[in-house]
Amino acid sequence: MFEKGQRCQIRIDDMGSEGQGIGRADGLAVFVPGAVAGDLVTVELTKVKKRYAFSKLVSVDEPSPHRIEPLCGAAGCGGCGLALLDYEGQLAIKEKQVRDKLSRLGGLEDPLVRPIVGMDEPFRYRNKAQFPVSTGGIITRKGGVVENLGEPAIGFYKVKSHEVVDCGDCMLQSAAAMAAADALRRFMAEDNITAWDERWEKGLMRHLIVKTAFGTGEVMVVLVINGKGIPNGQKLVEMLDEAIYEAGYSLESVILNINKKKTSQIMGEECIPFAGKPTILEQVGDLSFEISPMSFYQVNPVQMRVLYDQARKYAGLTGKENVLDLYCGVGSIGLYLAREAANVVGIESVKNAVLDANRNAVINGIVNARFVCGRAEEELPQLLEDGGSDEMITDCVQNADVAILDPPRAGCDRRLLEAVAAVGVQRIVYVSCDPATLARDVKVLTELGYEFVEATPVDMFPWTVAVETVCLLSKLKSTNTI
Template sequence: MSFIVNQNDRLTVYVEDLTHDGSGVAKVEGYPLFIHGALPGEEVEVQVGKTLKNYGFARLLNVVTSSPERIDAPCHVFEQCGGCQLQHLSYEGQLLQKQKQVRDVMDRIAKLPDVPVHPVKGMQDPWRYRNKSQIPFSERNGEVVAGFYRSRSHHIVDTDVCIIQSEEADELMATLKREMLIHGVDAYNERTHRGMLRHLVVRKGQATGEIMVVLVTSKKKFPQRDAIVAVIKRVLPEVTSIMQNVNGEKTNVIFGNETICLYGKSVIIDTIGDIQFEISARSFYQVNPAQTEVLYRHALEYAELSGNETVIDAYCGIGTISLFLAQQAKEVYGVEIVPQAIEDAKRNAELNGITNAYFEAGASEDVIPKWYEQGKRFDVLVVDPPRKGCDEKLLQTILKYKPKRVVYVSCNPGTLARDLRMLEDGGYRTKEVQPVDMFPQSSHVECVALIELE
């Protein structure tokens, strides 16, 4: 490289692109610099920070020429908090960037330049959409702090308001910070491992209005428990469930293994479409039900069910997609590696009176071949894997048994593109990809891809 970028250099650069985590990308004679807070189309002044062999990082000092899509972020802690990455970009600009992100990986990783990537399905109101808040509490200089972690750290950015979570969560977070001191409840200190309250978790059924509050404590014995329960009921008289989860481990994991009901029911109910779901303190459930319905409707459309098909739902979780599919399929078989999720899925099927959905705990790559060996045959396979994508053994299983249609629901466009390439090399063809904005103001985007056997 003819031009050497050195630490602490001050440069004026042109921002060409955004990374998958929302940082601007500028190139200095081919050398990429990642710049938090910069937007494509901007000329910016930066100071170079860390430099590596193939790329470096720079701090935004000044926007010389601003993007027409730049706006003032409405959140007062946006620049410190790691929860959102794109509040400074107009919502229309966010949707365009997310479509571009998916298009880029389809071209670069999947090698599928001709596959249609449709415009991103966005929200009419992209605020206050989260039905679950996980709020860490701690102590700083004798005061209780609570809010959200700074990006790539465990430093809590103290705040009373988060405009992508429910107003109920905001109100309870602010009140507890005050009332904990009054009632002598210590916040947990990650460094010393002392203190009682580790996290406040608030879950809300968006369709039903039911609210669950979970107090994650470091010890089971919680002397001020009744006083804090009374505070919660006063602040949120509509609360239907108050739980205590005990986590005494020296860990970053939020939940421990023991959960105790302090008030009301141990579950709340929410609906996606016309399917009801029971949600417990530790259940996995999509945090944006309105957009989840959009996502699942597209998965159902791509499955092209007439009522005669037998369908596999790999990575089925608590049965959210399975129960959608079961309404239009002959039979649905769901598989999930977490046994508790399978128990939740069976209970949710019973709750909705659905009798043609069957669930089994285990790894998809082990259970699906067993089903084939038992003589079962499948027309459609739906996958909704974690961010790391499908297990390679599962992809090999798909290529071996060749269901005629695969519907791939993805929370990571990069691993989706990688897996599509493997399926394409095995005889499948990707027909189209529909991105859906499940997390407005963040850089994340989910997709549904339709894949058919040639």
């Protein structure tokens, strides 16, 4: 029986959702921060439960062949959970996690999981950067003058805290994003601009969000503030413009997002165009997409095409199929498939995303796609039962052949899965950012009459623990694979 404070030597054979190593001591699962798959380590147990234990790393007795020194100097930022693994090791652990989750949680025996698709250059891939801003707190002097306690820090939250780790460069972010962060940091220091202090619920700058269109080079900067404006804001715009231009991009849009809520919610509901255009334009293959401040868009445009090509392959389109695009966001998957489908209907609960999706259909001259605002688990059963005023939407829903499911991390509402099964689509293409909820929903779909065919993991987020997976399920009882 193990006890707190006891030391033991274990081999790390897996990694957890936060990047910690996982090994076993006489059947007890032991979580070890700082250890990686393949390490032989000595640990000291810090908390012991019946089936698992937490520990601290005492020594690495035999390092994994995939262990490396971190490539980034921003220690403690919490962004790169797999910073101690080389890229080959990262891909192996992610592929294993998808397979293990489908087996253990999905109830599948030896599921067919294709080799994970990695990146040739797994750096600078993010087209959206989201930086919290801090000055270590604020203080109110006599006379009501508010001052910063420290220098501006723009970066990422330290692990399990709201302490901002200043980041001069992040290898995952675009050069434009890092240039914008540097410009804001200098502006705040020069003009004594305060940062949000959640303890006192005061301060102006809360977050910096930078969206980079890799296909066009256009950049949008969203400044999340606790106020109505920024003192000497034109100076900031000029500094942002110059810095982003020197990084090789073009600043096309500066947006003020007003967030006066006393919560940790990042963005408020009001967006005010401050300089330039209200949107930026992205190019993916032969499609153009308008990106607005609030819209969701895949953060890795290089791997997005890989993911969407795999989804198109799994959909098996011949030009005659009706396609449902559920949790469709700005409609990027549905529009990507539309030219090889008869009709596409997307459903999304975020109103601004639906507006973006329909506008993107118009921009690209796509006339066989419609996007509906509402909760997919509510709208789909309603359209299936009662139809609607748009004949194209009614016909597509009631005669759908393929359903694309691209839910948030929490997975699909069971009511939606039941509605999809009620439609009777022949193929379901499930795009997931969480192997655990994917496995859970695959199990439900198999109970509803669908058969798991295969899955392909795609590494959308190198150096982090996250992995995207596209999965095919078929209503036909067939063992054929793609």
